[in-house]
Every structure is written in structure tokens, then in C-alpha cells.
Amino acid sequence: MQGSRQIRRPGELSYPPTVSFHRRPQGRGRSAILVAASALLATACVDAGLPPDCDEAAVTREATVTVNAMSPGTLEVCRAQEVTLVVDPDTDGVFHIHGYDNAVAATTIEAGVELRLEFVAGRSGQFPIELHPADDPTVDIGILTVHEP
Numbered sequence: 001m002q003g004s005r006q007i008r009r010p011g012e013l014s015y016p017p018t019v020s021f022h023r024r025p026q027g028r029g030r031s032a033i034l035v036a037a038s039a040l041l042a043t044a045c046v047d048a049g050l051p052p053d054c055d056e057a058a059v060t061r062e063a064t065v066t067v068n069a070m071s072p073g074t075l076e077v078c079r080a081q082e083v084t085l086v087v088d089p090d091t092d093g094v095f096h097i098h099g100y101d102n103a104v105a106a107t108t109i110e111a112g113v114e115l116r117l118e119f120v121a122g123r124s125g126q127f128p129i130e131l132h133p134a135d136d137p138t139v140d141i142g143i144l145t146v147h148e149p
């Protein structure tokens with residue numbers, strides 16, 4: 001992973017991060033299938049080096065979050081992609097992509113309430129994904145990897 005020496009100027013972030021919540025219906029069948037599909041993609045990109053959809057302008061990644069883990073554990077995208085990250089929490093807390101705060105604000109999650117984060121992956125590198133439970137400082141639950149396309 002090459003180091004990023006990009007300088008961020010004020011106002012450079014052209015897509016303000018957006019956040020939306022909606023209560024999902026009971027039953028986890030659909031999201032289980034999506035998570036399985038994401039896991040397959042993650043496996044594929046280990047072989048290829050880059051995510052298979054690296055040339056797409058916009059991509060969606062979905063992850064389930066429990067009290068101490070995220071599944072899949074690694075989310076892979078390519079720099080400059082518009083990312084929709086769908087978080088399916090089984091626990092309460094604050095979801096935080098460490099070092100990516102300019103693009104994605106730390107956001108409260110609630111068990112059973114799907115969180116949809118939209119941001120532009122403006123910086124390449126690897127960024128720890130953390131869960132901050134109300135009663136505990138920090139749990140590392142995964143990694144966001146932003147590849148150079």
C-alpha cells in the first residue's frame with residue numbers, strides 16, 4: 001500500500017457524507033444473502049489484488065456488526081469510488097472508520113436499525129473500523145482497505 005501524501009484543502013470534499021437510517025423489516029434472509037455475496041467478493045479480490053468492481057464509479061458494500069466483530073472483516077474499495085456502506089448492526093454503539101473521519105463521521109448505530117453511509121473514498125490506505133460501545137472504549141472490528149485503482 002503506497003503512502004498517501006495527498007493534501008486536503010478546505011472544501012475539496014465534493015460529496016458531503018450522508019447518513020440515513022431506516023428500520024428494516026424482521027427477518028434476516030435478504031441481508032444474509034448480501035453478506036454472503038460480499039464475502040465472495042472479498043475472497044475474489046485477494047486473488048486479483050483489486051476488487052473486481054474497481055472500475056465502477058459507485059459500489060456498495062454491506063457488513064454485519066456484532067459487539068466484537070464485523071462480517072466481512074475487511075471492506076475493499078478503490079480510491080475515488082462513491083461507496084455506499086450498509087451496516088447491519090446487532091449491537092448498539094458508535095461506528096467509526098479510524099482515519100477516515102473527513103469522509104465518514106463517527107455514527108451511532110442501534111441493534112436492528114440498518115445504517116447506510118455514503119462517501120467518496122478519496123484517500124487510499126488501510127483504515128481500522130472501530131466500534132465504540134457505550135460502556136467500553138474501543139473495539140477494532142474490521143478494516144477498510146482503499147486500493148489505488
Ligand SMILES: [Cu+2]
Pocket residue numbers: 096097098130131132138
Ligand atoms: Cu473510533
